[in-house]
Amino acid sequence: MIEDKSFKSTNISELGEFGLIDHLTSQFVIKQPTTIKGVGDDAAVLDFKNQQVVLTTDLLIEGVHFDLSYMPLKHLGYKAAIVNISDVCAMNATPTQITVSIAISNRFPLEAIEELYAGIKIACEKYGVDLVGGDTTSSTKGMLISVTALGVLKAEDVVYRSGAKPNDLLVVSGDLGAAYLGLQVLEREKQVFLVNPQSQPDLTAYDYLIERHLKPEARKDIIEMLKELDVKPTAMIDISDGLSSEILHLCKQSNVGCKLYEDKIPLDQQVISTCEEFNINSTTVALSGGEDYELLFTVAQEDFDKIKGNPSMTIIGFMTEAKEGVNLITRANQQIEITAQGWNSFKE
């Protein structure tokens, strides 16, 4: 993503609310056959024919979910869309539309909001979704973004969190922990910068980690791959709050237990080396880090042959009877109960 280096500054109040919406959304082209009417009336009009619809929404708040001192606005727009598209994918659905509402204090010039929407547009194009609505208003402090995403699927394809059975395999896409470490690297550089504003950080050793934090992806490709492999997961969730928290959701809602094998958890080489540098445990990072936006799902044992050896997914354990509990089997072959260490924005 190329940043715009020209520092033109236009006051938003010059455009007004309707002018601003028109200006921001005029670059978006409607491509989804399910979109009849996008932005510009009291509501969007959609036609899903005989498909079922999934609907999800998320709120991102400056100072709680993001820090604009190292999160470029274009990345923020991209990420706000991705976070919701990931939830659509976690239902085994194909993302189709989003709405984006923003509140901004008047410290932001129009050009800043254009950057934000440029990121949203890239996400829309990459994932084939239409921007069909939203709201734009002023805030008394900071920026917030509220995104709602919709997707479609056939009724028989929907995958809930509640369908896992004992002996099902527990599978995760991609690798874990990188987004959390990326955030730690950026936080460290921010502290260095505050002490010495002349410092020029070399972050090439952490490029994967930083990209995973600043520009996560939704695993729409995994949903498509599973369809091609003719594998329907029995349960699925996306990993926004850390592996341990998501496993506990799956186990609770499916009323099963789980054995998770520490040595199977997929980690990128940069995660391993950065954990050593920061002197933190890589398993803890994978279990509790969050924001990986990978898919965690369970499949029946008979689907093992279809997914074994697939470089995009890793079998990390299996489900058990609920009474056996939710456990991590360590590299030393010890069994430890998994408890949620996921992120809680209300914790002080």
Add this chain to the structure above:
Amino acid sequence: MIEDKSFKSTNISELGEFGLIDHLTSQFVIKQPTTIKGVGDDAAVLDFKNQQVVLTTDLLIEGVHFDLSYMPLKHLGYKAAIVNISDVCAMNATPTQITVSIAISNRFPLEAIEELYAGIKIACEKYGVDLVGGDTTSSTKGMLISVTALGVLKAEDVVYRSGAKPNDLLVVSGDLGAAYLGLQVLEREKQVFLVNPQSQPDLTAYDYLIERHLKPEARKDIIEMLKELDVKPTAMIDISDGLSSEILHLCKQSNVGCKLYEDKIPLDQQVISTCEEFNINSTTVALSGGEDYELLFTVAQEDFDKIKGNPSMTIIGFMTEAKEGVNLITRANQQIEITAQGWNSFKE
């Protein structure tokens, strides 16, 4: 609405984000046949069969859109739902689902949020809509509410802003200006209270105005009435920003002009008497006040007999060729061009 007078105070962080969502949504019952799965997974699952879907979203921010010093939280929850349901009605659709996301600073105890959701629940029950999702997070300052609403209609029933033709009649439901005046009364009482906290205001002379501000309704009844009368509006919009602003939207998007008759604008007796007391022009209040959430629509001349004399709707003018402009015909039979004085949250 009966306010809870017991001042129990529970810290939200004790429940955590998931506990909070579970707690707040457990009282909501799914009733819509189109809702397959509500709160509790990565996304809601909906099935609209062969109906089209309308989708709208709005953001309400403390200090910009509401003032908690005179807006009870239960009313705020109700209003946040209504504002969106009104947009669904303005497409000639039947509201079916909403999602509600809130961000709250930790100055709010759990009991305050329960009040907010109690108001949302009353709106859901009254309008027959299901709460199917949302997000709950902390804010660095104040409260904000983001609501998305969905509705259904047959493809042939959708009414856009763009369908008005010259000679169509311009019609408005209910009466105008009361919500704005209710806000003025409440603002005045707040100033009195700040000077003398012992004052006990008697607001009975303004009860209609205050109710219109604090507890607006969406005109779902008008949509149903028009169906019964077999009248399909040619264009429609809801009045959130004042009559003049909405007329301009209809005219611009339909490429027509308009003659609006000042003496036809429906005003409640309390609006007239309070305008006299405040020494403001009642036409200005109706044109620029906003937040009435009435429906403004156009109908073909041949539907005149079906709606004339209907106490729920008033013919206030007619559409013209675009080149004739958008004009108010005053009581003195003068023609004045209408310009938007609607609310702009970005104006300083």
